[in-house]
Amino acid sequence: MAARLGQPVVVENRTGSGTLVGTEAAAKAPADGYTLLTGSVSNLAINPGLYANLPYDPLRDFEPIGLAVAYSYTLIGRKDLPFNTLPELIAYAKANPGKLNYASAGIGSGQHVLAAALWHLAGVQITHVPYRGAQPAYTDLLGGRVDVFFDLSPTARPHVDTGALKALAVSGAQRNPMHPSVATIRESGAAPLELESWFGLFAPAKTPAADLARLRTEFTAVANAPDVRERFEKAGGTPMALVGKDADAVVRRDVERWTKLVRDIGIKAE
Known part of the structure; x- marks a missing residue:
C-alpha cells in the first residue's frame, strides 16, 4: 500500500x-x-x-x-488422547462429561468463542481453561496439562506436522490445504458451524x-x-x-x- x-x-x-x-x-x-x-x-x-x-x-x-484474507482454525489435541476425530471427541465427551478441558487465548478470544459454540451446539460439557495469550496455552497443551485447543491453522500446523499434536477438525467451509485429510466441523456432522x-x-x-x-x-x-x-x-x-x-x-x-x-x-x- x-x-x-x-x-x-x-x-x-x-x-x-x-x-x-x-x-x-x-x-x-x-x-x-x-x-x-x-x-x-x-x-x-x-x-x-x-x-x-x-x-x-x-x-x-x-x-x-x-x-x-481469511484463515480457518484447527482443533488440535494432545497426541495421547483416546480419539482422532471430532465425532470421536464428541462421543468421548458425552460418555465422560466434564472430564475433558480446552484451552483458549483468553475469555472472549476467537479460540474461546469458536470452541464454546461447538460444545454448545454438540451438547457436550468441556471445561474452559483460559490463558493470557496463545503461547502459554501451547506450553500446557504440549506439556499434557490441557486436552484440546482451537488455533489459527498456520500456527497449529508445525505442531501437527512434527507429530507433537493431532489435528481433529478444521473450522472453515472447506478443508484446509494444510490439513487435507482433516474434516471440517460441518462435514463431520458434529455441528452446523463454520468460522474463518x-x-x-x-x-x-x-x-x-x-x-x-x-x-x-x-x-x-x-x-x-x-x-x-x-x-x-x-x-x-x-x-x-x-x-x-x-x-x-x-x-x-x-x-x-x-x-x-x-x-x-x-x-x-x-
Whole structure:
C-alpha cells in the first residue's frame, strides 16, 4: 500500500483491553483517509456480543476498505488422547462429561468463542481453561496439562506436522490445504458451524467518498498481486480481495451471526 499511495504507512499497535483500545481509537480518529483499522472477526464481529457497552459500533463507525484474507482454525489435541476425530471427541465427551478441558487465548478470544459454540451446539460439557495469550496455552497443551485447543491453522500446523499434536477438525467451509485429510466441523456432522477469521482494512465512518474510492483501488491491486496471494496461500489462508459492498456483506453477516451465538451461549468478556 505504501508504494502505491506514494507515502509511508506506519503500523501502530494500540494494546489494552484486548482489541478495544485500538479499535475505539480508530473509530474516533479523523475521517480523513489517513487513519485505518486492521479489522478482524474478533474486534468487529465477536466483540458486539461480548460487551454490553462496546465503545464503538462495527457497522456504524467504520467503512470497509476491503477484506484481504481469511484463515480457518484447527482443533488440535494432545497426541495421547483416546480419539482422532471430532465425532470421536464428541462421543468421548458425552460418555465422560466434564472430564475433558480446552484451552483458549483468553475469555472472549476467537479460540474461546469458536470452541464454546461447538460444545454448545454438540451438547457436550468441556471445561474452559483460559490463558493470557496463545503461547502459554501451547506450553500446557504440549506439556499434557490441557486436552484440546482451537488455533489459527498456520500456527497449529508445525505442531501437527512434527507429530507433537493431532489435528481433529478444521473450522472453515472447506478443508484446509494444510490439513487435507482433516474434516471440517460441518462435514463431520458434529455441528452446523463454520468460522474463518478474516482480516482487512477499515476507515472511520464519514471518510470522504473520493478517499474511500482511492483506498479501495489500491487495496484491490495489492490484494490481487500474485506474490501477495501466494504468500497468503502458503500460510494456509484463502485470499479474498473483497471491497465495498461485497466486504460489507461479509462483515454484516458475521456480526449478526456471532453476536447472536455469543449471547445465546452466554459468554461475557471480563
